[in-house]
Structure formats: structure tokens, C-alpha cells
Amino acid sequence: MTSIETPAGGVRPPFWRDVRVIRIFLQILAVVVVFGTIWILGNNLRHELMKQGLPTNFDFLQRPFGVNISDSSFDRGSRVSAALAAGIKNTFLLAIVGVPMVTILGTLIGVARLSTNWLVAKAAGVYVETIRNIPPLLIIIFVFNAVVLQLPKPNDPATPFNSFVISNLKLVGPSLATSAGAGALWLIILVGVVGAVVVAIWRTRFSERTGEPHHRLLFGLGVVAVFAVIGYFATGSPVSISRATVDGRVITGGFGGLGSYFAILIALVVYTSSHIGEIVRGSILAVPRGQTEAANALALSGFQRLRFVVLPQAFRIALPPIINQYLNFVKNTSLAIAIGYAEITVITFQAIGNGQPAPQLILLLMAAYLLFSLTISIVVNILNRRLQLVGR
Amino acid sequence: MTTTVPRQAAATGPARALAWARKNLFSTWYNSLLTVVFGAFIVWAAIRLVGFLFDIDTTIIRVNLRLFVAGRFPNDQLARLWIGGYITCAGIGLFARAIVRNAEFKAIDAGMAFDRAGWRAVTRRFWPLLMLFAVILGFTRTILPTLLTLLAIVVGIAAFLLGGMLPRGVARRSWLIPIVGTIAFYLAVAGFGGVGWNDWGGFFLNIVLTIAGITLAFPLGLMLALGRRSTLPVVRYMSVTYIEFLRGVPMITLLLMGAFALGFLIPGDRQFSLFLRLLIAITLFQSAYIAEVVRGGLQSVPKGQVEAAQSLGLAPWKTMRLIVLPQALRNVIPAMVGQFISLFKDTTLVFIVGLLDLLRAAQISTAQSEFQAQGLQAVTLPFAALFFWVGCYVMSRESRRLERKLGVGER
Numbered sequence: 001m002t003s004i005e006t007p008a009g010g011v012r013p014p015f016w017r018d019v020r021v022i023r024i025f026l027q028i029l030a031v032v033v034v035f036g037t038i039w040i041l042g043n044n045l046r047h048e049l050m051k052q053g054l055p056t057n058f059d060f061l062q063r064p065f066g067v068n069i070s071d072s073s074f075d076r077g078s079r080v081s082a083a084l085a086a087g088i089k090n091t092f093l094l095a096i097v098g099v100p101m102v103t104i105l106g107t108l109i110g111v112a113r114l115s116t117n118w119l120v121a122k123a124a125g126v127y128v129e130t131i132r133n134i135p136p137l138l139i140i141i142f143v144f145n146a147v148v149l150q151l152p153k154p155n156d157p158a159t160p161f162n163s164f165v166i167s168n169l170k171l172v173g174p175s176l177a178t179s180a181g182a183g184a185l186w187l188i189i190l191v192g193v194v195g196a197v198v199v200a201i202w203r204t205r206f207s208e209r210t211g212e213p214h215h216r217l218l219f220g221l222g223v224v225a226v227f228a229v230i231g232y233f234a235t236g237s238p239v240s241i242s243r244a245t246v247d248g249r250v251i252t253g254g255f256g257g258l259g260s261y262f263a264i265l266i267a268l269v270v271y272t273s274s275h276i277g278e279i280v281r282g283s284i285l286a287v288p289r290g291q292t293e294a295a296n297a298l299a300l301s302g303f304q305r306l307r308f309v310v311l312p313q314a315f316r317i318a319l320p321p322i323i324n325q326y327l328n329f330v331k332n333t334s335l336a337i338a339i340g341y342a343e344i345t346v347i348t349f350q351a352i353g354n355g356q357p358a359p360q361l362i363l364l365l366m367a368a369y370l371l372f373s374l375t376i377s378i379v380v381n382i383l384n385r386r387l388q389l390v391g392r
Numbered sequence: 393m394t395t396t397v398p399r400q401a402a403a404t405g406p407a408r409a410l411a412w413a414r415k416n417l418f419s420t421w422y423n424s425l426l427t428v429v430f431g432a433f434i435v436w437a438a439i440r441l442v443g444f445l446f447d448i449d450t451t452i453i454r455v456n457l458r459l460f461v462a463g464r465f466p467n468d469q470l471a472r473l474w475i476g477g478y479i480t481c482a483g484i485g486l487f488a489r490a491i492v493r494n495a496e497f498k499a500i501d502a503g504m505a506f507d508r509a510g511w512r513a514v515t516r517r518f519w520p521l522l523m524l525f526a527v528i529l530g531f532t533r534t535i536l537p538t539l540l541t542l543l544a545i546v547v548g549i550a551a552f553l554l555g556g557m558l559p560r561g562v563a564r565r566s567w568l569i570p571i572v573g574t575i576a577f578y579l580a581v582a583g584f585g586g587v588g589w590n591d592w593g594g595f596f597l598n599i600v601l602t603i604a605g606i607t608l609a610f611p612l613g614l615m616l617a618l619g620r621r622s623t624l625p626v627v628r629y630m631s632v633t634y635i636e637f638l639r640g641v642p643m644i645t646l647l648l649m650g651a652f653a654l655g656f657l658i659p660g661d662r663q664f665s666l667f668l669r670l671l672i673a674i675t676l677f678q679s680a681y682i683a684e685v686v687r688g689g690l691q692s693v694p695k696g697q698v699e700a701a702q703s704l705g706l707a708p709w710k711t712m713r714l715i716v717l718p719q720a721l722r723n724v725i726p727a728m729v730g731q732f733i734s735l736f737k738d739t740t741l742v743f744i745v746g747l748l749d750l751l752r753a754a755q756i757s758t759a760q761s762e763f764q765a766q767g768l769q770a771v772t773l774p775f776a777a778l779f780f781w782v783g784c785y786v787m788s789r790e791s792r793r794l795e796r797k798l799g800v801g802e803r
Contacts, residue, residue, distance in 0.1 A: 027626040034630055041657045048656040117423045118416035119430050133784035134777045135737040137744075138751055142777070145769035331642035337744055345644060358652035365648070366641045373640035 045359055054357040058364075066354050069342045080351055087347030088368060093257075094265060094333045094343065099326050101269045106276025106322075111306070113281045124277065131274035137335050139271050144263035144339040151259065157251075163243035165251050172256030177242035181235040185228075188235070192227025196220035260341035264333065272329045276322055283318035284310055316387050323380045327373055334369075344368055452768050453531050453775055456757040460776065461528070463593015463748045469586060473596070474540055476581045481548035483573030489555025490566035497560055517789065524782040590665045593748035595779050601739040601749075605674040606682075606732050612675065613682025618712070620687055631683070638680035643738050646673040651745035670742050674735070681731055689724035690716065722798065729791035733784045740780075750776050 015021045049056045065083040068075060112124035131139070149168045152158045157167035163174040200216040207214030232239065242253040287310050295305040334345040348365045352358045418424040458465070462473055515522070529538045582588050592600060619631030638646070650673030655663055664672070693716050701711040743752035754772035757763065 023624060027624050030624070030627050030630065044659045045656045047659065115426075116416070116419060117426050117430075119427050119434070123430060123434060129785065130781065133733075133737075133781045133788065135740040135751070135780050137740045138773060138777050138780065141751070141755065142769065142773040146767065146773065150767060334642040334644045335741070337644060345642070345648075349648065352648075352652055358648075359656055362645060362649045362653050366637075366645050369642060369645065370637060370640040374636075 049357060049359070055360075056357075058360055060356050060360070063356075065351065067350050069347070080356060083347050083351065084344065084364065084368075087342060087344035090261075090341065090343040091330070091333055094261070094268075094336075095330050098265055098269055098272075098329055098333075101265075102272040102276055102325070102329060103322070105269060105273035106325075107280050109273055109277030110280025110284065113277060114284055128274045128277050131270060132278070134271075136268065136271045136332055137338055140264055140267040140335050141338055143267040143270075144260060147266075148259040148263040157246055159244075159246060162245070163241075165244040165246045165256070168259050170251065170256055170258055171262055172244040172251050174241050174243050175253070175255030177240050177253065179238050179240075181238035185231050185235045185238055188231030189224065189228050192224045192231070195227065196223040199223050258341065260336070260339045263339055264336045264341050268329055268332055268335075272325055272332070275325050275328075279318050279321045279325065280314065283314040286317050287313045319387060320380065320384060323376065327376055330372060330376075331369065448771050450531065450771065452757055452760075452763045452771060454533055456753065456760075456772075457528070457531050457533075459594060459753045459757060460750055460772075460779075461594050462596050463753060464591065465587060465593065465596075466591070472581050472586050474544075476577045477544055478547050479573060479577045479580055481544045482551040483569055483577075485548040485551030486555045486558075487566060487569045487573075489552045490558055490563050490569060493555060493558055494563045494566055497563060517793075518786060520782040520786050524778065527778065589667050592667070594753050595750040597742075597747060597749045598736065598739045598780075601671065601674060601742065602732065602736045604671055605678050605735055605739075606728075608671070608675040609678035609682050612679035614686055616679060616683035617686035617690060620683065621690055635680045635683050638677055639684070643674075643677050644741055644744065646677040647741055647745050649673055666746060670745065670747065674739075678731070678735055681734075682728070685724050685727045685731055686720065688727060689720035689722075692723045693719045725798065726791045726795040729787055729794070733787050733791075736783055736787075737780060750779060 012018065046056050061081040061084075062079050064077050065080050067083075069083065069086055109124050109128060112120050113128065115121045115124070151166055151168040151171075154167040154169040157165050159165055165172045197220070200220040203214040203216040203219050206212065207216075242255075244251055244253050244256065246252075291309055291313065292305060295309040300309065333343055336343050337345050337349055340346060344365060348361050351361055417427045453460070458470075462470070465473060525541065529541060532538060580586070589600070616631050616635055619627045620635065622628050622631070647670055650669040651666065654669045654672065658664070697715050697719065698711055701715040706714065740749060740751040743749050743755070748756075754776040755769070757772055758766075758768045
């Protein structure tokens with residue numbers, strides 16, 4: 001910005017007007033002010049913690065947690081650190097199921113808003129404009145109280161098709177049950193998957209050589225299916241469907257989750273997909289019109305135009321903001337605290353309520369989220385750089 | 393706003409309607425299928441919704457309306473809140489007219505034409521707000537609030553008309569109006585033995601937290617944005633660390649910190665109230681987001697502007713204050729509104745750590761003995777959602793309008 005050359009005569013200005021000195025001085029000042037403040041606050045923190053008889057280090061993590069966590073094998077005698085780990089696991093359960101769901105629903109809504117069908121476009125527009133202007137916390141509480149809690153009571157659950165057990169405490173559906181020999185079956189399927197990849201590569205090369213359609217997905221799935229069916233009978237049918245059945249309040253078989261899990265999952269998927277829908281719509285509109293017209297000129301069908309021309313380009317534009325929404329989704333899972341689903345924030349809240357030191361716990365909580373956010377950001381930046389390079 | 397010309401000017405009669413339906417609803421077989429399935433679903437949902445609206449018992453809202461709007465504000469002090477409302481109305485009316493008047497003066501000075509928004513346009517833009525007022529007043533039990541609201545509208549219009557008589561000098565300093573108005577509002581509500589902010593609640597609290605949070609976070613965010621673009625590496629790294637740290641964590645962690653950990657940082661027995669601690673947490677959190685918004689604005693100013701200022705011999709600080717910031721801040725107004733909306737929705741989180749905001753009011757009212765265990769959340773929560781929806785929808789539409797008007801991203 002400012003020139004730092006010495007004047008023509010070679011006489012240097014006095015040091016208090018020398019830009020180089022001022023720059024160094026300002027930086028030292030900034031460091032002193034910031035770290036001084038942190039030091040003072042840290043000192044206060046230590047003194048106040050000691051005054052209240054609370055630990056000043058992280059040894060409390062080894063103490064018993066003292067509360068049970070519903071729907072997990074965790075019992076009250078286990079350590080605080082184990083409880084936090086269980087909380088992180090539950091946060092992951094929300095993220096892993098939720099992120100694909102918001103992607104699919106959000107894309108559908110974004111495409112629907114641009115539909116040539118007036119009714120569909122308007123309906124999607126109303127959905128987006130309604131949902132994204134309502135606080136997510138309110139949606140979560142609404143879904144939990146007005147939808148999930150209105151389901152049948154746990155002592156008298158609904159059992160549709162004799163394979164679901166639905167109550168306001170827990171929702172369980174049929175799942176796969178394995179017996180002896182299942183390991184061999186998984187191995188055979190794995191071989192099938194490898195075979196499918198090989199076949200898919202062959203089909204791609206074939207297509208490139210001859211110009212015939214490759215159908216590599218179809219071929220690949222076929223290979224896996226053949227392996228799975230043969231393996232299933234060869235190993236003596238080790239996998240069966242386990243129906244969820246209920247006896248009194250005890251649910252056996254099946255696979256499911258707590259009502260509060262589904263409440264927060266549904267609410268956040270509904271909320272986040274409205275934002276992703278807007279991003280997808282904006283990205284599709286940002287694809288140059290000439291691309292659509294060129295696809296039409298090539299006589300591609302509406303679906304082909306979307307699948308092979310518009311969406312791939314739109315997603316390149318949409319990727320950074322969509323990842324941002326994924327991060328928001330994960331951060332918003334912390335709102336489970338309002339309905340008590342035992343993810344990491346709720347566990348922290350309970351630990352504080354049980355007399356564990358709040359400052360350290362909140363610091364750990366922040367660190368957990370931060371680690372997650374930064375990891376995703378780094379991955380996305382790498383991905384983004386690759387996407388931007390390819391195809392330009 | 394672009395004027396909407398009817399696309400088919402002579403589109404009347406059933407034949408036209410049929411042609412329209414064929415084009416927009418039944419163009420292909422799958423479009424027809426979509427229309428039928430979707431139409432059936434929408435009709436079914438509409439019937440259910442209407443049935444629900446006629447079926448519900450809104451007594452809980454009638455009884456708790458004050459809890460929703462103002463929390464546990466003492467009954468005998470309620471007049472103060474009304475006076476505060478009048479001050480707000482007068483301030484908004486005066487401010488709106490002063491801004492327009494200032495723009496008029498500028499247009500006249502520049503010799504340009506100036507058109508003012510008509511009443512019809514204003515109604516079209518703010519219909520959700522009018523609807524919200526109508527709904528709230530529909531739930532009052534006496535006529536008094538309606539009369540007082542009408543009076544508020546009269547005050548607002550009077551202030552608006554008064555604003556038309558402001559002299560040039562005052563119109564140019566119209567930013568003074570919100571400051572004076574805020575002080576007057578605080579004195580009216582809390583001054584002279586009134587109700588301090590620790591007892592504020594309901595939707596009023598959500599509004600206060602949003603406005604105070606953004607206002608307090610703005611200077612901090614501006615500093616962080618400048619710090620992030622500083623040529624001093626130490627300042628830059630510290631700013632980046634702060635911004636990225638806070639943007640990486642959910643707001644609820646900050647609120648937990650404000651509620652449970654901030655007290656440990658202050659020595660002695662003197663403690664801030666929960667309201668203040670949460671406001672500090674919100675301010676710290678929002679400043680990181682505002683910093684990013686402002687940084688976007690700073691980056692939108694062409695480099696030539698800075699170079700031109702330097703060639704004129706302006707010092708760095710003057711370049712920033714006179715050349716860069718005015719252009720940058722003008723460009724960030726729409727994004728700032730977006731941030732405002734986001735915080736407005738997030739203020740509902742304060743209920744988790746114990747403040748009585750609108751969402752908590754909607755929750756606890758269903759725990760009152762006469763309304764217990766009747767599933768009345770299905771009534772109170774949508775009612776609360778209406779408040780937020782109206783606020784966010786109007787603001788987001790206005791910000792998009794402003795964006796078009798300012799031509800952000802078009803230069």
C-alpha cells in the first residue's frame with residue numbers, strides 16, 4: 001500500500017514514522033492485547049472454578065456420567081468420555097442418514113420449481129417460501145409434538161403388516177437377520193461387486209469402441225444380483241427378514257430408532273431441503289441457455305437434457321453452497337437439545353446438569369463440531385478444485 | 393419492481409383458459425399424470441387444513457396472547473410497551489419519509505426524475521404484515537388493543553407526513569432518527585421505574601435480541617473483515633482464526649457458553665444477567681458471519697477505486713473510509729438483511745437456555761392446567777410460526793427488491 005522506500009537523500013524518517021517499524025509495532029500490540037485478554041480470562045476461569053470446587057483440568061472425563069442414555073447399551077456407571085463418544089455417534093447417525101435425504105429431496109424440489117407444469121412449480125414454490133422462513137427449531141418441536149408424539153402409546157403400538165412396530169417412543173421396521181454362514185455370503189457378494197466393477201469397465205470400453213450404449217449400471221447390478229442369489233442358496237439361506245414384533249412393551253427383531261430421532265431427522269430434512277432446493281434452482285438457471293438449446297438441437301429428451309447436460313453443469317455451480325448446507329445440517333442437529341435426542345449437545349447439557357465443569361465441556365463440544373466442519377471444508381476444497389479443473 | 397404486464401392481453405373466456413391448461417398442466421402424458429396426482433394431493437391437503445382450522449379451539453391463543461407477544465411483562469406496566477410501540481411507529485414513519493426525502497433531494501440536485509412508491513405498491517409488498525396484525529387483533533378479547541393499534545397506525549402516518557416537511561439538513565442526517573428513537577424507546581419501557589430487559593419476553597424479546605445482536609455485532613464484524621484483509625499477517629491470522637472458529641460451531645454452543653460458562657470468566661460475585669450474557673454470546677457469534685458478509689462487500693469494490701484514491705494522495709485510512717467502505721457497505725445491504733433474517737430465526741434458540749421467547753411461550757402455554765395434554769402444540773406452534781414467517785418473508789422479499797434496485801452483481 002504505502003511506499004517503504006527511503007527518501008531520495010537517503011535520510012531515513014524517524015522511527016515513529018517509519019512504516020516498517022509501525023507495522024511491527026502494530027502487530028506486537030495486537031498480539032499483546034489479544035493474548036493478554038485471553039490470559040486474564042483464563043486466569044479468572046481457573047480461580048472461579050477452584051473457588052466453586054470444580055476441576056480445572058480434563059480429569060473429570062474419567063468420572064462416571066451418572067445418567068442412562070435411552071436406546072443404547074450405555075449405562076449410568078460409564079465414564080463421561082464414553083457418554084460423549086455415544087453422543088458423537090448419534091450425531092453421525094443423523095448426519096449419515098440425513099445428508100443423502102436432503103440432497104435427493106432438495107434436488108427434486110429445485111427441479112420441480114422449474115417444471116413446465118404450473119401446478120408442480122407453484123406447489124414447490126409455496127413449499128420453499130413457507131419452510132425456509134420458519135425457524136428450524138420450531139419445525140423440530142412441531143414435528144416432535146404434533147406428529148411423533150401423536151403416534152400410538154408404547155404400551156399399545158400400531159403394527160402394520162405385522163412387521164412394523166410404531167409407537168411414539170420408538171419406530172421399528174423389518175430388517176435383515178443373519179445366522180451362521182452369513183460371513184461367507186457377504187464374501188461372495190463382495191466378489192460379485194468386484195466382478196461388477198470389472199464388467200462395468202469392460203462395458204465402458206466396449207461403448208467407447210463401438211458407440212453402442214454401455215448400460216454399465218444395468219450390467220453391474222446384474223452381476224451382483226447373480227452372485228447374491230447363487231451365494232444365498234449355496235450358503236444355505238443364512239439371511240432372513242426379521243419382522244419387528246411386540247410383546248407388551250418389549251420389541252423384538254427389526255431395526256429402528258427413537259421417535260425423537262425421526263422427529264429431528266424429518267424436521268431437518270424438510271428445512272434443509274427447502275434451502276437446497278433454492279440452490280439447485282439458482283444453479284440450473286445459471287447454466288447458460290445455449291446449453292439447453294444445444295441439447296434440444298441434438299434431440300435429447302427432456303430427461304436426457306437434464307441428466308447429461310444441465311444437471312452436471314449445475315452441480316458444479318451448486319457444490320460449494322450445498323456443502324455449506326450439509327454443514328448447516330450437521331450444526332442444526334444440535335437443536336435436538338429441544339426434544340432430548342441424545343446427540344453430543346444433549347449429552348454435554350446433561351453432563352453440565354450433573355455438576356461436571358461447564359467451560360471444559362463446552363470447549364470439547366465446540367472442538368468436536370469444529371473438527372467436523374474443518375474436515376468437511378478441506379475435503380470440499382480439494383473436491384472443488386478437481387471439479388473446476390475437469391471439463392473446463 | 394418490474395411492472396407485470398399480462399402475458400396474454402386478450403386472455404378471456406373458457407377457450408383461453410382451456411388453452412392455458414393444456415399448455416401448462418397437460419402438455420404431455422406425464423405432465424397430466426403429475427397434475428392429477430399433485431392436484432388430488434393438494435385438494436386433499438386443503439380439505440384437511442380447512443377442516444383443521446374450523447375444528448381447532450383457539451381459546452389457548454386468546455388467553456395467552458399477551459404471553460406470546462410480550463412474555464411476562466407486568467400487567468400494570470403494559471402502557472409503557474404501548475408507548476414504546478408508538479415511538480417505534482413514529483420513528484419508522486419519520487425515518488422512511490426522511491430517507492425518501494433525502495433521495496428526492498439528491499435526485500433533484502442531480503437533475504433526475506424521481507418516482508415514489510404508491511400506496512398500492514406498498515400494500516402489495518407488505519400484505520403479510522397487515523395479515524399478521526389482523527390475525528393478532530382477531531384474537532384479542534377486548535376492543536382496546538384494536539383501538540390502540542389503529543392509533544399506532546395514525547401515529548405512524550402522521551410521522552410519515554411530518555417527515556415530508558423535514559428540512560434538507562435533517563433529512564440528510566436521517567440516521568439520527570433510529571438512534572434517538574431507540575433511546576426514547578428504552579426510556580419509555582425501562583426508564584423511570586419501568587421494566588428492565590431481564591423481564592422482557594415473547595415475540596418482543598425475539599425482535600429485541602435480533603436488532604440488538606446485529607447492531608452490536610456490526611462494528612465487531614467490520615473490524616474483523618478489515619482485519620482479515622489487512623496487510624499485517626498477525627492481524628490477518630488472528631481474524632481468520634476467530635471467524636473460522638465461530639463459523640464452524642453451532643450457535644447453541646455459544647448460547648450454552650453464555651448461559652453456563654461466561655460467569656466463570658468474570659471475577660467476583662457481580663454477574664451479568666442471563667439476557668446480557670446471551671446477548672454477548674449472540675454478538676460474538678454473529679460478528680463472525682457479518683465479517684464474512686462485509687468481506688464480500690469489500691471484495692466487490694474494484695481495485696481501481698483504491699488505486700485512484702492512492703493516486704490522489706489519500707492516506708490508507710482515508711481511502712478506506714471515504715472510497716472503499718461507502719461502496720462496500722452499500723453492496724452488502726441485501727446480504728446483511730439475509731443475516732438479519734437468519735439471526736431472527738435463530739433467536740428462538742434462547743428458549744433452550746431459559747429465556748421466555750415466543751417459542752417458549754408457545755410451549756409453556758400448553759402446559760397450563762386447563763390446556764394440558766390436549767395436543768395443543770398443533771395450535772400454538774403454527775401460530776408462533778406465523779410471526780416468524782411474516783417477518784422473514786417480508787424482509788427477504790424487500791432485500792431481493794433492494795438487490796435489484798442497487799444492481800448488486802451487475803457491474
